[in-house]
Amino acid sequence: MDTLSHVPPGFRFHPTDEELVDYYLRKKVASRRIDLDIIKDIDLYKIEPWDLQVKCKIGTEEQNEWYFFSHKDKKYPTGTRTNRATTAGFWKATGRDKPIYSKNTLIGMRKTLVFYRGRAPNGQKSDWIMHEYRLEANDRLHA
Numbered sequence: 001m002d003t004l005s006h007v008p009p010g011f012r013f014h015p016t017d018e019e020l021v022d023y024y025l026r027k028k029v030a031s032r033r034i035d036l037d038i039i040k041d042i043d044l045y046k047i048e049p050w051d052l053q054v055k056c057k058i059g060t061e062e063q064n065e066w067y068f069f070s071h072k073d074k075k076y077p078t079g080t081r082t083n084r085a086t087t088a089g090f091w092k093a094t095g096r097d098k099p100i101y102s103k104n105t106l107i108g109m110r111k112t113l114v115f116y117r118g119r120a121p122n123g124q125k126s127d128w129i130m131h132e133y134r135l136e137a138n139d140r141l142h143a
Contacts, residue, residue, distance in 0.1 A: 007036070007058060009060075011058070012061070013038060014065075015067075020133050021100050021102075021107050021133050021135060022102050024039060025108065025133055026135065029135060038058050038067070039056075039067045039068060040055060040056050040069070042068045045073050045083065045085060045086055046087075048086055048087065048088050048089075049115050049126070053066055056068045084113065089115055089116050089117040089118055089126070090120055091113040092114055092115075092116055092120070094112050094113065095112050097109045100133070107135065108136050109136065110132070111133075111134070112132075113132060114126070114129055114130075
């Protein structure tokens with residue numbers, strides 16, 4: 001299977017937080033078509049961070065950022081806690097969530113996560129960092 005996104009030579013994908021939430025995520029949640037299909041759907045918890053670059057590569061240029069859509073996996077079927085474990089480790093939230101605004105209206109939040117090898121609470125911190133975006137709860141009705 002060819003996982004490489006087909007884009008014109010020289011194409012660079014560097015969306016802002018606002019663009020990621022207000023255009024890409026909003027359309028994805030609403031099951032609407034995105035003009036250029038460059039953000040892959042993956043199951044984040046069945047893949048290790050070092051394998052993301054192969055699955056999410058855009059074009060042929062060297063990249064150090066990868067974009068993807070993934071559903072949140074619940075830790076317990078009836079609970080609200082998120083399961084962020086992979087086979088080799090887990091993603092741990094760090095710091096405060098950052099609000100994302102469009103025209104002075106809160107549209108979403110960005111959570112920063114760091115990958116730890118092993119199991120909590122004794123995992124080894126790695127250099128892998130991920131930003132998780134979500135629509136603001138009140139905004140989902142307007143998506």
